[in-house]
Amino acid sequence: MDQKIKSKETQNLIINNAFELFYKHGYNKTSIPEIIKGTGLSKGAFYHHFNSKKNIGEKVIDLTVRKRVYERMVVPLKNPDDAPVIPLLCDVFIKRIEGYSDLEKDLGCPANNLINEIGYSENSFRKMLRGIIDNWQLVMINLLEQGKIKGEIRKNIDTSATAIFLISAFEGVRGIRKVYDDDKILDEYLIAVKNYIEQLA
Amino acid sequence: MDQKIKSKETQNLIINNAFELFYKHGYNKTSIPEIIKGTGLSKGAFYHHFNSKKNIGEKVIDLTVRKRVYERMVVPLKNPDDAPVIPLLCDVFIKRIEGYSDLEKDLGCPANNLINEIGYSENSFRKMLRGIIDNWQLVMINLLEQGKIKGEIRKNIDTSATAIFLISAFEGVRGIRKVYDDDKILDEYLIAVKNYIEQLA
DNA sequence: AAAAAAACATTCTTATCAGTATGTTTTTGT
DNA sequence: ACAAAAACATACTGATAAGAATGTTTTTTT
CATH class of the missing domain: 1.10.10.60 (Homeodomain-like)
Structure with a gap:
């Protein structure tokens, strides 16, 4: 044992x-x-x-990458105690980025790095990475629909579209930041995403 | 000769x-x-x-990747004949994506792929890729400021933030699409980005 | 037309990789 | 205590990489 x-x-x-x-x-x-x-x-x-190398790649994605995204981006949006929706979204898409270390800013998002490097090459990788995104999107849709019911989110908002848009911008800026030496790009993203989230109400 | x-x-x-x-x-x-x-x-x-390999990498980025982004994403936004701003943004961030071939959808954006794969590793690559993004952002800022003057864009819009936000979402979704087999994710992005662009007015 | 240089091809070197085969040591069940 | 199996280590194989060295052919210059 x-x-x-x-x-x-x-x-x-x-x-x-x-x-x-x-x-x-x-x-x-x-x-x-x-x-x-x-x-x-x-x-x-x-x-x-x-x-094999592929085998450890799968293990890393399943046990570490998936877990990281889940803990950092999914769990905070699960909202079991029914908190207001807008601040929750700000927590994940704004505060999260503000709290990153310099190294995390330089290296980008582990999940997005893998998606871009090997997302199309190996099918087992694709499936797992897709699952990570699907899961993330799903919890956001639930949160936004919940927000609609509570009157915190506009009724005409397309929740799945909004979810993908926020995720895309987040991952996109984390990639782009990698070729910059300072936080200018992140600061600009933060301004825009704040406006976008607030405009959902 | x-x-x-x-x-x-x-x-x-x-x-x-x-x-x-x-x-x-x-x-x-x-x-x-x-x-x-x-x-x-x-x-x-x-x-x-x-x-060296690094040398041809630089040539590819400078002569092909930079040119592609310039022709497809920068030139259409230069707006020499003073066209309305919102439709121009739709051209680049919506119509462009709708016109992609299946292969282009599967493989993502060449510039973004390189940014994510080697953006942080080699300094000469970084600089060139950064230049591509900088140039793209700049032409968007000019367009949006132009739109403000013409009364087509709200005065309280942060133009550099908006530019980076749109670029990030665009590159982000092109990356994420790589792990999907269908266009669901792109369609959702298109809905959200359309709303976002229209809300700039 | 001969010399020089540019545009290529062939061959070689050294390093490193993923993966295998075959060990040895440690742990476990009996 | 002992056999079996799991957890490791060492040594090897075959393939392929980046790049250098050295050749040959073609083009240009004079």
Whole structure:
């Protein structure tokens, strides 16, 4: 029984290391020798726990990338205690970005990076990344529909269109920010998205 | 003198081939042997005209990617004959997307793909890609300010923020579309961006 | 027409990759 | 305590990469 725990710990060690490298250098630029280098493990260990590079790619997306988006962007919008909708949207699409570290600004969004780098190449990756976006959009639609009922969101708002628009702008600006050295672009996005969200009421 | 033309033609042949491969498989996944394969040329020819992979990357960005964005997204917004602003924005951010081929939908935007894949890794790439976005944003700011004067755009609109917001949403949705098999996501974006643009008036 | 240079082709080098085969050590069930 | 299996390590294979070196052909200059 102790062995199962150790195995999971080793896998997580490798997965976490792989995630960091995928995030910093991209999936294609990251090699398996590089992934294990930071862990103190050997190639034999890696291939004992994962059967290919594609396999660890899937694990990273499922266990780390998906989890990150879920915790940061989906959970805050689930709104179990029925809070006002507009401030919730501001939390996720404005405050979230304001709280990023310089590194997170420089490197962009892990999910969006993978979508753009390998989103079209590998079908298993596509499906998982699509699931992440679908889930995000769904919780936003629910929130906005909820807002309509409560009279906080205009009745003529197309909720699924609004959701995709907000997600697109968010991911788009996080990508574009990568080629800039300062926060000018993010600040401009913040002004515009604030106006957009408020105009939903 | 004939030789100079031939040289340029060969370079363009290689550059065009490289662009297609970068677009389809990404910069890092594309090898120089692959690039020359489609041209009938040899590796010696390649390294006679370009001194490294980074070098052809720069040429592709400068001569093809920049030109594409300029012709498709910047020129239509330059508005020399003083046309109404809102329809012009619709042309670029709505009609443009509606006219894409299936392949263009699947593969996303070449500029945005490169921004996301190598935007942070190589400084010379960063600078050039940044220049493309800067130029795009600038022409939009001019157009919107022009629209304010003509009374077609609300006076309290932040033009640089609006420009980045539109660009971000456009590039964002083109990225996200890559993990989908149908146009649902694009259609939703189109509804939302139409409302957004019209609300600028 | 001969010399020089540009445009290519061929071959080679060195490095690194993903993945495999075959070990050794540690843990676990009996 | 011992056999089996899991968790690792080491060494290897074959493919492919970027780029350099060195060749040959074509074009240009004189």
